[in-house]
Amino acid sequence: MKNHIPLVGLISISLFYSCNNPATKNAPAASNANTPVTGNIVASAPGEPNNYKADSVMFRALANEILLHGKCYSYLDYLSNKIGGRLTGSPQAAAAVEYTYQVMESLGADTVFKQECMVPHWVRGAKETAKILTTQSGEYSVNICALGRSVATPEGGLTAPIIEIDSLAQLKKLGRSGIAGKIVFFNGAFDETEIMTFGAYGKAVAQRWAGPSMASKYGAVGTVVRSMTNALDDYPHTGAMQYNDSFPKIPCCAISTVGAELLHKQLTVDKNTKFHFEMSCATLPDEKSYNVVAELKGTEHPDQYVTIGGHLDSWELGQGAHDDGAGIVHTLEVLRTFKALGIKPKRTIRFVMFMNEENGTRGAMKYAELAALHHENHIAAIESDAGGFSPRGFGVGGNDTQRKKIRGWKDLFLPYGIYDFTGGEGGTDIEPLQKSGTVMIGLMPDSQRYFDYHHTAADTFDKVNKRELELGAAGVAMMAYMLATYGVN
Numbered sequence: 165m166k167n168h169i170p171l172v173g174l175i176s177i178s179l180f181y182s183c184n185n186p187a188t189k190n191a192p193a194a195s196n197a198n199t200p201v202t203g204n205i206v207a208s209a210p211g212e213p214n215n216y217k218a219d220s221v222m223f224r225a226l227a228n229e230i231l232l233h234g235k236c237y238s239y240l241d242y243l244s245n246k247i248g249g250r251l252t253g254s255p256q257a258a259a260a261v262e263y264t265y266q267v268m269e270s271l272g273a274d275t276v277f278k279q280e281c282m283v284p285h286w287v288r289g290a291k292e293t294a295k296i297l298t299t300q301s302g303e304y305s306v307n308i309c310a311l312g313r314s315v316a317t318p319e320g321g322l323t324a325p326i327i328e329i330d331s332l333a334q335l336k337k338l339g340r341s342g343i344a345g346k347i348v349f350f351n352g353a354f355d356e357t358e359i360m361t362f363g364a365y366g367k368a369v370a371q372r373w374a375g376p377s378m379a380s381k382y383g384a385v386g387t388v389v390r391s392m393t394n395a396l397d398d399y400p401h402t403g404a405m406q407y408n409d410s411f412p413k414i415p416c417c418a419i420s421t422v423g424a425e426l427l428h429k430q431l432t433v434d435k436n437t438k439f440h441f442e443m444s445c446a447t448l449p450d451e452k453s454y455n456v457v458a459e460l461k462g463t464e465h466p467d468q469y470v471t472i473g474g475h476l477d478s479w480e481l482g483q484g485a486h487d488d489g490a491g492i493v494h495t496l497e498v499l500r501t502f503k504a505l506g507i508k509p510k511r512t513i514r515f516v517m518f519m520n521e522e523n524g525t526r527g528a529m530k531y532a533e534l535a536a537l538h539h540e541n542h543i544a545a546i547e548s549d550a551g552g553f554s555p556r557g558f559g560v561g562g563n564d565t566q567r568k569k570i571r572g573w574k575d576l577f578l579p580y581g582i583y584d585f586t587g588g589e590g591g592t593d594i595e596p597l598q599k600s601g602t603v604m605i606g607l608m609p610d611s612q613r614y615f616d617y618h619h620t621a622a623d624t625f626d627k628v629n630k631r632e633l634e635l636g637a638a639g640v641a642m643m644a645y646m647l648a649t650y651g652v653n
């Protein structure tokens with residue numbers, strides 16, 4: 165999830181995402197786990213809350229199908245272990261397009277199609293290297309990785325004095341005299357008091373996204389940013405940054421938190437410490453790529469669309485298992501489950517594998533552009549892009565009436581541990597739909613371990629728990645069912 169910007173959104177999650185304890189709720193009992201639900205299921209006539217009983221039977225059927233016969237874990241195994249990290253423009257990203265297209269076709273969607281879009285093609289090059297160069301105690305190698313979109317260092321690497329700061333505001337205070345000719349080390353740590361870790365990410369990520377150009381404005385020659393995580397370990401976390409064309413493009417990398425602590429300690433005893441790093445990343449010409457889309461046609465309101473999706477591309481240091489393989493296989497699992505149970509949605513459901521969320525969101529923009537071009541009425545969109553952990557709730561957008569309506573379904577979700585509907589955000593890929601009035605909804609799994617893996621070599625299949633992944637898929641299936649059955653107004 166979330167290469168960049170939605171700072172406001174992320175912060176609002178932290179503000180509004182309260183920490184309700186499901187154990188204290190009066191959760192209604194789930195309907196009998198053994199209730200058989202077979203054949204073609206068409207929702208009973210609208211008119212909630214009278215349909216509570218029918219809907220809770222449907223929720224149980226969706227959960228049982230996924231928990232007993234789910235395929236999302238094996239889809240994720242293939243995506244992670246057979247295809248691997250899927251950086252936009254790479255052969256792996258192309259393989260993921262073909263794989264998910266074939267899976268969707270095999271599941272029997274009414275239609276499956278690709279949406280062509282041109283995508284950025286940035287490559288990392290050889291493994292990056294870095295050293296802390298002290299004046300008294302020799303050199304220390306540290307783990308770094310280039311930030312997405314960064315330019316390379318000169319061949320042989322870049323060596324310069326390094327200066328530590330912990331906020332962007334400090335750049336202005338230090339000014340050109342304090343910064344020119346130096347490497348700037350952004351060491352702003354995650355706020356450990358943020359209970360929802362996306363709140364801490366939202367506060368810290370501007371250093372990574374905008375820091376390099378803000379430092380370049382004052383004459384910096386390179387930047388190093390502390391990795392975006394609560395964890396103290398030796399994995400550097402990549403992620404996108406954005407150059408401001410008004411200033412020279414300088415190379416920028418992330419350093420592991422262990423490396424950041426070492427560098428910080430060294431700088432407190434020796435202000436003349438230098439830093440050396442070498443990176444050979446490059447931006448190649450744009451490539452052709454695709455969103456992959458499947459559709460189940462609505463039986464009553466085929467012209468009203470509910471989109472569910474995640475992003476197919478990932479950073480390539482790991483396998484993109486949590487980010488966002490989980491969202492992709494949640495989406496495939498919902499399609500599989502609706503077909504397996506013979507559910508015919510009243511409104512059309514689109515299952516979308518978005519391309520290029522991590523370093524450009526071109527697929528998301530293409531999807532919204534085509535929706536507008538074809539005058540499609542997208543009433544709601546759900547994104548799963550916060551990992552494959554146990555689902556805890558949904559961020560819900562829309563106007564007051566729409567939020568009230570959707571939050572009114574909460575009791576149906578409580579038996580499945582999904583209890584928090586207080587957040588207000590959707591996801592980066594569905595955001596471009598918002599300006600045409602689409603209600604944004606984001607699956608919010610437990611966030612405590614997400615940033616242990618996010619954008620690192622550690623984001624691998626073995627970090628995803630099968631049952632937690634399936635529960636997330638069940639949550640998305642339930643929300644998709646309710647939106648397709650009752651709409652948003």
Ligand SMILES: [Zn+2]
Binds near residue numbers: 166488549
């Ligand atoms: Zn993601």
